[in-house]
Amino acid sequence: MEEIVSQYQTVKPAEVNSWVKVGLIHDFPENAGACIKYKSRQIAVYHFTRTQKWYACQNLCPHKMEMVLSRGLIGDTEGIPKLACPMHKKTFSLEDGSNLNGEKYSIATYPVKIEEGNVYIGFVE
Amino acid sequence: MERIILVGNGMVGYKFCEKLIAHPNRNQFDFLVFGEEVRPAYDRVHLSEYFSLESPDDLLLAPLNWYQENNITLRTSELISWIDTENKKVFTHKDESFDYDYLVLSTGSSPFIPPIKGVEKEGIFIYRTIEDLEAIQNYADKLKLKGRFQSAVLGGGLLGLEAANASKELGMTTHVIEFAPKLMPRQLDQTASDLLQSKIESLGMKIHLGKNSKEIIGESEIEAIAFTDGSSLPIDMIIISAGIRPRDEVAKRSGIAVGPKGGILVNNKMETSVPGIYAIGEVALYNQNIYGLVAPGYEMAGVALDQIMGGTKLMSPSIDMSTQLKLVGTEVASFGDPFPENEDTVVIRYENKQRGVYKRINIRKDGTRLLGGILVGDTSDYNTLFQLYLNEMKLPENAEDLILGQRGTESKSLLGSVLDLPAAAQICSCESVSKGAICDAIQNGTCQDLKGVIRQTKASTCCGGCKPMVADLVKETFKSLGKEVKETICEHFNYTRQELFDLVKIHQTAGYDEALNQFGKGHGCEVCKPVMASIFASIFMETANKQIAIQDSNDRFLANIQRNGTYSIVPRVPGGEITPEKLVVLGQVAKKYDLYTKITGGQRIDLFGAQLNELPMIWKELIDAGFESGHAYGKSLRTVKSCVGSTWCRFGMHDSVSFAIRIEERYKGLRSPHKLKGGVSGCIRECAEARGKDFGVIAVEGGWNLYVCGNGGANPKHAILLASQLDDDTCIKFLDRFLIYYIRTAGPLIRTSTWLEKLEGGIEYLKKVVVDDCLGMAEEFEREMDGLVEKYACEWKEAIENPETLKRFKPFVNTEESDDQLVFVPLREQKMPRPW
Ligand code: SRM
Numbered sequence: 001m002e003e004i005v006s007q008y009q010t011v012k013p014a015e016v017n018s019w020v021k022v023g024l025i026h027d028f029p030e031n032a033g034a035c036i037k038y039k040s041r042q043i044a045v046y047h048f049t050r051t052q053k054w055y056a057c058q059n060l061c062p063h064k065m066e067m068v069l070s071r072g073l074i075g076d077t078e079g080i081p082k083l084a085c086p087m088h089k090k091t092f093s094l095e096d097g098s099n100l101n102g103e104k105y106s107i108a109t110y111p112v113k114i115e116e117g118n119v120y121i122g123f124v125e
Numbered sequence: 126m127e128r129i130i131l132v133g134n135g136m137v138g139y140k141f142c143e144k145l146i147a148h149p150n151r152n153q154f155d156f157l158v159f160g161e162e163v164r165p166a167y168d169r170v171h172l173s174e175y176f177s178l179e180s181p182d183d184l185l186l187a188p189l190n191w192y193q194e195n196n197i198t199l200r201t202s203e204l205i206s207w208i209d210t211e212n213k214k215v216f217t218h219k220d221e222s223f224d225y226d227y228l229v230l231s232t233g234s235s236p237f238i239p240p241i242k243g244v245e246k247e248g249i250f251i252y253r254t255i256e257d258l259e260a261i262q263n264y265a266d267k268l269k270l271k272g273r274f275q276s277a278v279l280g281g282g283l284l285g286l287e288a289a290n291a292s293k294e295l296g297m298t299t300h301v302i303e304f305a306p307k308l309m310p311r312q313l314d315q316t317a318s319d320l321l322q323s324k325i326e327s328l329g330m331k332i333h334l335g336k337n338s339k340e341i342i343g344e345s346e347i348e349a350i351a352f353t354d355g356s357s358l359p360i361d362m363i364i365i366s367a368g369i370r371p372r373d374e375v376a377k378r379s380g381i382a383v384g385p386k387g388g389i390l391v392n393n394k395m396e397t398s399v400p401g402i403y404a405i406g407e408v409a410l411y412n413q414n415i416y417g418l419v420a421p422g423y424e425m426a427g428v429a430l431d432q433i434m435g436g437t438k439l440m441s442p443s444i445d446m447s448t449q450l451k452l453v454g455t456e457v458a459s460f461g462d463p464f465p466e467n468e469d470t471v472v473i474r475y476e477n478k479q480r481g482v483y484k485r486i487n488i489r490k491d492g493t494r495l496l497g498g499i500l501v502g503d504t505s506d507y508n509t510l511f512q513l514y515l516n517e518m519k520l521p522e523n524a525e526d527l528i529l530g531q532r533g534t535e536s537k538s539l540l541g542s543v544l545d546l547p548a549a550a551q552i553c554s555c556e557s558v559s560k561g562a563i564c565d566a567i568q569n570g571t572c573q574d575l576k577g578v579i580r581q582t583k584a585s586t587c588c589g590g591c592k593p594m595v596a597d598l599v600k601e602t603f604k605s606l607g608k609e610v611k612e613t614i615c616e617h618f619n620y621t622r623q624e625l626f627d628l629v630k631i632h633q634t635a636g637y638d639e640a641l642n643q644f645g646k647g648h649g650c651e652v653c654k655p656v657m658a659s660i661f662a663s664i665f666m667e668t669a670n671k672q673i674a675i676q677d678s679n680d681r682f683l684a685n686i687q688r689n690g691t692y693s694i695v696p697r698v699p700g701g702e703i704t705p706e707k708l709v710v711l712g713q714v715a716k717k718y719d720l721y722t723k724i725t726g727g728q729r730i731d732l733f734g735a736q737l738n739e740l741p742m743i744w745k746e747l748i749d750a751g752f753e754s755g756h757a758y759g760k761s762l763r764t765v766k767s768c769v770g771s772t773w774c775r776f777g778m779h780d781s782v783s784f785a786i787r788i789e790e791r792y793k794g795l796r797s798p799h800k801l802k803g804g805v806s807g808c809i810r811e812c813a814e815a816r817g818k819d820f821g822v823i824a825v826e827g828g829w830n831l832y833v834c835g836n837g838g839a840n841p842k843h844a845i846l847l848a849s850q851l852d853d854d855t856c857i858k859f860l861d862r863f864l865i866y867y868i869r870t871a872g873p874l875i876r877t878s879t880w881l882e883k884l885e886g887g888i889e890y891l892k893k894v895v896v897d898d899c900l901g902m903a904e905e906f907e908r909e910m911d912g913l914v915e916k917y918a919c920e921w922k923e924a925i926e927n928p929e930t931l932k933r934f935k936p937f938v939n940t941e942e943s944d945d946q947l948v949f950v951p952l953r954e955q956k957m958p959r960p961w
Pocket residue numbers: 767768769770773774775776810811812813814
């Protein structure tokens with residue numbers, strides 16, 4: 001289990017050395033999440049159409065270690081974009097992956113960029 | 126240290142304990158309490174709820190450790206049999222003795238058993254203690270199994286009718302036998318009694334007035350009652366409720382003065398004939414009367430305590446005996462002097478036989494004061510009238526407005542606002558809580574809401590009759606402070622669910638984003654999105670396929686997510702009836718996709734372990750075989766459980782399966798604030814457990830009884846009778862109204878049972894809305910339901926037919942691979958996810 005978790009480390013935009021094309025804008029649902037697979041990693045990608053912003057994070061929920069976060073509801077709390085896990089509704093900030101319920105565990109987030117209708121996720125190789 | 130001994134741990138004795146521990150001088154006394162019953166004091170007023178409570182302990186006024194914590198030595202199951210007044214000692218039935226300095230007798234009363242020949246036979250009960258009710262229930266259960274259903278209550282007074290109702294609820298055919306020519310002879314006049322009688326008879330009970338019982342016939346078990354007029358009635362059990370007799374036997378035996386017809390004589394200090402000995406509650410004979418209500422008893426407890434502590438409190442010279450009938454499925458109240466026989470009063474009456482309403486007020490000849498009255502069928506004015514009477518308030522110019530309303534104008538309370546009541550006005554007479562006490566609790570910041578006020582002041586915790594007025598007062602007081610108490614959804618919508626419902630409906634808001642723009646802020650969240658989805662679904666009957674992004678995760682994928690992120694599949698099996706062909710299909714599909722298979726608690730079959738991308742394929746096969754979505758994932762109608770009913774069962778009265786199917790087919794797909802479940806049973810054996818559901822229908826003679834707001838799960842509640850002996854169509858009509866009213870007004874994720882708890886006026890009010898149509902909305906509700914039913918579509922069928930919406934079932938956007946991280950382990954002959 002540890003190996004699975006250790007695959008997911010937050011990537012800051014400045015650190016990205018590999019932008020991976022994961023699909024077209026229209027392959028992703030509006031105001032909801034979808035999942036992409038990159039090597040052995042599952043990454044959840046969210047498109048907030050109201051703010052025209054994109055976010056990405058690990059698909060693995062650190063609460064019970066299940067690959068489910070892309071299927072959760074998204075929204076904001078006091079302006080912070082967040083996501084709620086579909087299993088037990090733990091919520092996480094999509095800006096920095098922090099746990100908004102005050103528990104210890106948090107999630108890794110990844111930069112997203114849009115170019116010519118394509119969606120890219122930033123990784124450190 | 127001086128010692129106070131209290132004999133009797135009933136309701137009034139308990140009140141004495143409560144007042145004692147709150148007294149500043151409490152520590153100067155050692156306090157010893159004897160109770161003959163096995164349990165510490167419990168709430169006799171709500172005794173009838175015993176049948177619906179999980180444990181009789183729920184009736185306790187305080188748990189055992191409360192006594193310990195407050196330094197009260199409580200000895201239960203100990204009877205005091207003699208008092209040595211000379212040497213100030215009490216003796217228990219085991220002949221142990223205890224010294225006292227002050228003795229308080231609160232030994233209550235016992236039911237009066239009339240000296241009828243044969244009353245000692247098996248099958249005769251009284252209605253006073255938890256053990257009595259236990260015995261009644263057991264006996265009724267035994268009788269029912271033998272196919273014997275006739276039960277009689279001797280006595281048509283307040284308590285008798287309550288007992289009769291309980292007997293009916295136990296499934297017995299119930300007769301009420303009253304000696305007087307009218308029901309509740311002390312509270313009602315003949316017109317009121319006639320009306321009440323026809324109401325009660327319409328509920329399926331039988332009333333026999335002016336009947337003098339001569340003999341109870343039977344070998345060892347009873348078989349019939351014979352009357353002095355020569356007639357007789359076959360009966361299998363009897364509950365006696367013919368008045369009470371004060372339990373003054375110990376006092377009498379010990380030389381304490383009692384009245385000629387019983388009851389320990391007390392003065393207005395609650396002192397008996399022996400110094401240092403006090404009597405309170407139903408055993409005390411004050412002003413030549415025994416008072417069979419808690420309110421005067423509680424006042425006596427306060428007076429006795431104050432006297433012992435050296436105070437000067439005295440008992441009020443006149444005692445109010447106003448009462449409301451609980452529990453008989455009709456409303457009856459009587460207050461003040463209900464039918465004065467003198468020249469100085471004028472009577473105003475209103476009678477509406479069609480609606481079953483009778484109101485009578487007695488006013489002083491000069492029209493300035495209300496002296497008493499009777500309300501049958503509609504007691505909504507009771508609290509107002511009672512306040513006018515109790516506080517001797519000046520009456521409006523046209524006193525008839527009090528019962529007829531101000532015709533021609535917008536109806537408004539005749540009191541004006543509750544805030545206009547004098548501060549000393551007693552709002553809760555049981556716990557003697559004044560208006561001032563309630564307002565203070567809010568104004569000085571101690572209490573933030575109704576619940577807090579109730580906890581703090583104890584108002585409405587006893588008989589509950591004043592609850593609407595307390596709620597009103599709390600609301601108005603908060604309003605006067607500029608505060609509105611409101612349960613808003615979340616930071617994005619500053620509204621309650623009901624308000625949002627109305628807003629969407631009025632603005633015909635088309636979607637979630639529009640709603641956020643129109644009356645919300647921010648970008649929404651996991652709380653308000655599903656709430657809005659439910660509202661859109663309830664108003665426009667749109668399925669979860671329309672606004673996918675705001676659906677709760679399960680609705681978004683039209684399946685329930687399981688522990689490892691796979692899904693389950695629950696096709697609808699209306700009423701639990703399924704053909705062998707369809708069963709075979711379920712088996713084949715489960716085998717093909719390697720799904721774990723189990724029968725649910727809702728009479729259908731669940732297939733577990735499908736991956737996201739498999740869901741559409743599986744559903745296509747099921748839909749081709751004639752299945753539909755079972756909405757097991759939605760806050761919507763789940764199942765209508767049925768029992769096999771009259772088609773096969775030897776006890777069945779009506780065809781419960783057909784009716785359950787009709788109901789399930791009608792409401793399938795209906796989204797609601799929380800999930801909805803129903804049940805239909807073919808007879809009172811209730812194999813469908815319908816009363817554990819949000820709505821339950823049970824076959825009885827002459828139709829269906831409709832029960833609502835039951836619950837299984839974490840807080841089980843039995844559903845409560847809404848209407849009885851309905852035909853199929855009326856039952857559906859009432860269900861339509863009930864469901865729409867719930868859907869419109871309930872908070873998010875509030876099941877019907879909690880909704881009812883919060884509904885002001887409770888089941889009585891709900892009956893008014895659903896049965897009497899007091900809001901005038903019944904037709905609209907029915908039309909609304911018809912509209913929703915018409916628009917029903919199976920959302921799985923919709924989903925698989927639309928390639929665009931099918932995209933959501935793709936596990937990964939950027940590859941066709943499936944999830945390789947799923948791990949299953951074997952379980953018996955099937956499989957399960959690896960454990961967490
Ligand atoms: C077939 C079934 C109804 C149905 O179609 O759903 C059923 C049918 C009968 N039930 Fe039941 N009960 C059935 C589930 C239930 C349930 C629900 C449950 O268990 O999930 C209950 C409520 C739970 C409970 O047990 O209390 C239930 C509570 C009763 C009772 C009341 C028991 C009680 O003490 O409260 C009786 C009367 C009795 O005690 O004999 C009863 C009695 C009966 C009898 C045996 C009546 C009789 O004495 O002959 C019925 C047989 C009918 C017949 O002649 O074919 N059945 N019965 C159910 C069979 C389930 C099964 O697994 O075989």
